[in-house]
Amino acid sequence: MPAHDLALLTDAARQAGRIALGHWKRNPRVWDKGVEHGPVTEADLAVNDMLHAILLTARPDYGWLSEETPDTAARLSAERTFIIDPIDGTRAFIAGEETFAHSLAVATQGKITAAVVYLPAMDRLYTASTTAPPLCDGQPIAASTRTDLAGADILTTKTTLEPAKWPGGVPDIHRSFRASLAYRLCLAAEGRHDGMLTLRDTWEWDIAAGSLIAEKAGCVVTDQRGKPLCFNTANAKAAGVLALPPSLHADAVRRLTA
Numbered sequence: 001m002p003a004h005d006l007a008l009l010t011d012a013a014r015q016a017g018r019i020a021l022g023h024w025k026r027n028p029r030v031w032d033k034g035v036e037h038g039p040v041t042e043a044d045l046a047v048n049d050m051l052h053a054i055l056l057t058a059r060p061d062y063g064w065l066s067e068e069t070p071d072t073a074a075r076l077s078a079e080r081t082f083i084i085d086p087i088d089g090t091r092a093f094i095a096g097e098e099t100f101a102h103s104l105a106v107a108t109q110g111k112i113t114a115a116v117v118y119l120p121a122m123d124r125l126y127t128a129s130t131t132a133p134p135l136c137d138g139q140p141i142a143a144s145t146r147t148d149l150a151g152a153d154i155l156t157t158k159t160t161l162e163p164a165k166w167p168g169g170v171p172d173i174h175r176s177f178r179a180s181l182a183y184r185l186c187l188a189a190e191g192r193h194d195g196m197l198t199l200r201d202t203w204e205w206d207i208a209a210g211s212l213i214a215e216k217a218g219c220v221v222t223d224q225r226g227k228p229l230c231f232n233t234a235n236a237k238a239a240g241v242l243a244l245p246p247s248l249h250a251d252a253v254r255r256l257t258a
Contacts, residue, residue, distance in 0.1 A: 185210025
């Protein structure tokens with residue numbers, strides 16, 4: 001089943017990319033959904049509508065959780081659920097930057113079993129499933145093998161490194177950033193950065209696909225206290241996300257929970 005789902009998600013993601021690129025750098029209409037959700041564009045909605053139609057036609061018994069669809073409790077009783085962010089990094093999309101992504105995943109009884117992250121402006125495709133290895137454009141990827149958190153190149157925000165959030169001491173890292181959480185997780189999976197972390201409550205649709213890709217590539221992926229992530233939950237949020245090589249993850253959790 002994960003292999004069939006992965007093929008379905010991959011095809012759908014490429015179709016999403018064609019829709020998104022039809023709006024990118026063409027002054028799409030934008031609405032503000034409020035502080036917690038940020039902006040949404042006509043491209044987000046068009047991609048969401050297409051994905052909803054294609055994916056649920058192919059798998060009518062699956063649940064549905066998407067940033068751009070009003071949530072209902074019906075998904076909670078589904079054995080498998082699509083978890084979708086039609087465009088992750090909408091601000092980057094609006095700004096005409098390349099680093100926005102489509103994030104598509106299937107959760108089976110709380111665990112991600114198939115995952116695709118596609119960056120159409122870069123034509124970069126990340127995939128993984130419980131039965132398939134993590135790939136970028138069809139080539140195997142692996143996380144960093146770094147063992148020392150000090151000096152590591154970590155994707156995170158400035159506010160994440162505020163001293164009050166690190167009772168065991170703020171790690172001395174080199175900070176990098178990308179707008180899309182899904183892309184940050186994939187960059188950690190690819191070893192292009194030593195890992196990523198966010199301490200904010202995080203919507204499942206931002207991290208579902210990337211979390212499996214990073215985990216399969218060798219990162220330890222948990223919430224900020226080192227607890228396993230669970231998906232298709234009632235509030236659809238995780239208590240932050242750490243995706244780091246084992247030694248770096250252990251050090252970060254120690255500093256966060258001291």
